[in-house]
Amino acid sequence: MSWLDRQSFLGPDSDQVLQDLTVGLVGLGGGNSHVVQQLAHLGVGGFVLVDDDVISETNLNRLVGGTLEDVLEARPKTEIAKRVVLSVNPEARIACHQAKWQEVAEHLRACDIIIGGVDRIIAKSELEAFCRRFLTPYIDMGMDVHRLGDADEFLVAGQVVLSSPSTPCLRCLGVVTDSALTEEAGQYGDAGGKPQVVWPNGILASTAVGLLVQLFTPWHGRPVRSAYYAYDANQGTMTVSERLGRRASKDCPHFPPDEVGDPRFDIREVVTRAETPIERGTIDTVPLAEPKHRLTALLAMVLDLLPFKVRR
């Protein structure tokens, strides 16, 4: 009897596949606080949790697992997520990084998939570019509240995108646009807190988790590498965006297939480092893949450079 028995329809080896999985979560606010909780219940074994922020009072309306005591303690969001995971699965491998993701990008390379819970368009764009370079599937979630005309009415909407290597990217799908980036840059420092509420985050997060599950332990015969779901909370609908259908058969012009891997990579330096004793920092990390040091080769004939980093 296993605590995962009720999800055995995910496949005879699904427990092990999920246990071996390492998921990167960037941004642990509203959306990813739901995601991390669900992944823990699913039995996902490895987490790389990245957020430079601490919980504040205005996060309490939506950050699953956050408490008033956490606010009083100014607890890092990563620590709250870690606590949520360990309360379900004490065996989980968790690496917490209270930092901007760019500062700990090397640790994110160890992930099988990355889920972004970032608000800013530029952040989505940069995180996806990182994922494309290291052939890591990326799931993006976004939620917005729009005022409808002058009336005191609002549209609550959002989207979930699964972006895999060689599939339509966020630019192809219109989630990242030059005009949105320009508008956002103009608002920098002046935007204040964007409206956010808990229930759309829950729906978007559940959709994201479903996409992850179908990618690694599919329960049907048509798993997808690319998806774009548009959520309309006013209509109560989650629909497949037509834009994805229009772009699905076209090559992504934004991420050419040969622009992958770490351009600074040098195997000679890796060998030198591998022969040097490890210096451990103060970051709270748990080895993600020991003892099976990862050396991943891609049948797509592109070398994933991650394994050499982990091999140290």
Add this chain to the structure above:
Amino acid sequence: MRKAAQASYRPPSAILHVHTHGGRGRPGFSRVDLDSAASFVPGFAETAPRMPHGLLVLSNDSVHGLLWAGPDRPAFPINSFKRISAPIRADWSDK
């Protein structure tokens, strides 16, 4: 082989010589495979010294590989392959 070496020059890319033995299950390298690799892998390292190079052998349902981190270093086995598709499959040789 020459075209592959040229393509690996910029951006620097690993060169993996791939062939198939057919059949099922994890394949292995023959003595001929290993002897011939000893002659051409060092050439790969001259073209793109920043990258590891090596061999892959396929069966109909599995794969095995060796990499060299440098021309004077011993080969080591690739212990994981990941197929970036749908579904994503990881094949761990050491499990």
